[in-house]
Amino acid sequence: MTRADAVAAVxxxxxxxxxxxxxxxxxxxxxxxxxxVMSVVIVVTGGAVRLTGSGLGCPTWPQCTDDSLTTTRAMGxxxxxEFGNRMLTYVLCxxxxxxxxxxxxxxxxxxxxxxxxxxxxxxxxxxxxxxxIVVLVGLNPYTVAAHFLLSTALITVATLMWQRTxxxxxxxxxxxxxxxxxxxxxxxVASVLLIAVGTVVTGAGPHAGDSSEVERxxxxxxxxxxxxxxxxxxxxxxxxxxxxxxxxxxAPAGPRHRTRELFxxxxxxxxxxxxxxFTHLPELLVGLHMFGSCLVWIGxxxxxxxxxxxxxxxxxxxxxxxxSALSAA
Numbered sequence: 001m002t003r004a005d006a007v008a009a010v011x012x013x014x015x016x017x018x019x020x021x022x023x024x025x026x027x028x029x030x031x032x033x034x035x036x037v038m039s040v041v042i043v044v045t046g047g048a049v050r051l052t053g054s055g056l057g058c059p060t061w062p063q064c065t066d067d068s069l070t071t072t073r074a075m076g077x078x079x080x081x082e083f084g085n086r087m088l089t090y091v092l093c094x095x096x097x098x099x100x101x102x103x104x105x106x107x108x109x110x111x112x113x114x115x116x117x118x119x120x121x122x123x124x125x126x127x128x129x130x131x132x133i134v135v136l137v138g139l140n141p142y143t144v145a146a147h148f149l150l151s152t153a154l155i156t157v158a159t160l161m162w163q164r165t166x167x168x169x170x171x172x173x174x175x176x177x178x179x180x181x182x183x184x185x186x187x188x189v190a191s192v193l194l195i196a197v198g199t200v201v202t203g204a205g206p207h208a209g210d211s212s213e214v215e216r217x218x219x220x221x222x223x224x225x226x227x228x229x230x231x232x233x234x235x236x237x238x239x240x241x242x243x244x245x246x247x248x249x250x251a252p253a254g255p256r257h258r259t260r261e262l263f264x265x266x267x268x269x270x271x272x273x274x275x276x277x278f279t280h281l282p283e284l285l286v287g288l289h290m291f292g293s294c295l296v297w298i299g300x301x302x303x304x305x306x307x308x309x310x311x312x313x314x315x316x317x318x319x320x321x322x323x324s325a326l327s328a329a
Contacts, residue, residue, distance in 0.1 A: 018105040028113070029165040031095075031102035035120060036158035038095040040294045042088055043151045047290040049085045051283040055139045055209030057082030061132030089128055096120045099161065110169060116161035123154045139214045141203030148199050155294060159301045172308040175252050180245060184304055187238040191300045194231040195293060201225050206281060225277055232270060235296075239263045242303070258306040262299035269296055 023031075049055055057071070057078035058064035064071050064083050071079035100117035103110065127150045134143045174181070204221035208214035243259045269292035276285035 014101065014104045017101055018109075021105050022107045023102050023105050025106075025165070028102045028106050029162070031099040032113075032116075032158070032162040032165045034095045035092075035099040035117075036155070036162050036298075038092045039120075039151065039154045039158045040291070040298075042085075042092050043148070043155070043294055044287065044291050045085045045088055046147070046151070047287050049082055050139075050144070050209035051207055051287055052078070052081055053209065053211045054078035054081040055214075056135065056212065058086065058135065061135045086131075089124070089131075092124055093121075096124060103161075103165075110164075112169065113161060113164055116157055116164065119157045120154060120161070123150060123157060127151060127154065139209045141208075141215060141217045144209065145199035145203050148202070149196070152195060152294075152297060155297060156301060159298050160305075163302075163305050167310040170310045172310050174308050176246070176249070176255060176307050180242070180249065180251070180255075181307055183238065183242055183245065184307060187235065187242060188300055188304055190231060190235045190238055191297065194228065194235055195297060197224060197228045197231055198293060201228050207283070207286060229273065229277075232266075232273065236263070236266050236270065239266060239303075254309070255303065255306045258299070258303045262296070262303050265292070265295050265299045268292065 049057070054077070057075060057080070060066060063069045064079065064086075065075070071083040096117065100114065100121065103113035103117045106113065127147060130143065130147050130150060134140070134147050137143055200217060200219075201221055201224050203217040204219050204224055205216075206221070208216060239259060239262050243256070243263055246256045246259060269289065272285055272289050272292055276282060276289055279285065
């Protein structure tokens, strides 16, 4: 490497790498998928921190204690769990970084992919700061809810990027009529409400995240859980109705398959939800329910994105029959 190369690498490392590496389309897709998988993993491990009562295992931030950056033996298993979850943030950053580098190095250059990658990076940074605030305010349930919702935003952007890596940048073409699109948007809105109310159930429920006295949302969690169940049935009903309508109008296979997958995920999530409610919220089932929440939201996004396709362009971009994209972004 010459001195000029070293200077160029320092000034703009992404451009330097892109000038010397052209990843295969499959590599870009795998990088985007890795970022999506890690965005789900960080939600599940964050839930494990709360469900094991380790939320204040590291009582301060950004250090673990006032005197130590890392956990100490005296802090026991709770400190190890909380600190371990913090360390997974670096793994998430590495996955997002790989996605950004792969997207930037793609030939021809696709700015939309790079923007999705950087959007994930800034969401991760924002959520890391918010996670620190959660610790500093003693697991205030409203900040915990915001922490989860921001993680859901990360999953949203990661899913969009993963989808875009498998299709071209051509103008999207609708695969279904406006009435079906409106039905899907009702499904999206209902799913957003379902997730939001779920965070309220969490904030009012018995799993505060630490063995000490932690503030809870001052409402009856069982009443909110019933509202959550009603919203879940609305989402299931809309999904089943969509599945029926897509069959009736002889829609392409993509939307029908994505809707069927979502319906099956919802059934599994519903079973877990009811079992955990009637068994008084055992930690394992609550953790599985959080994982299911991530899968439900990804499934809803995949249904939405399957309503359009971006035919492969002559430039040889990845994706031969893209299942769809929401916009030209």
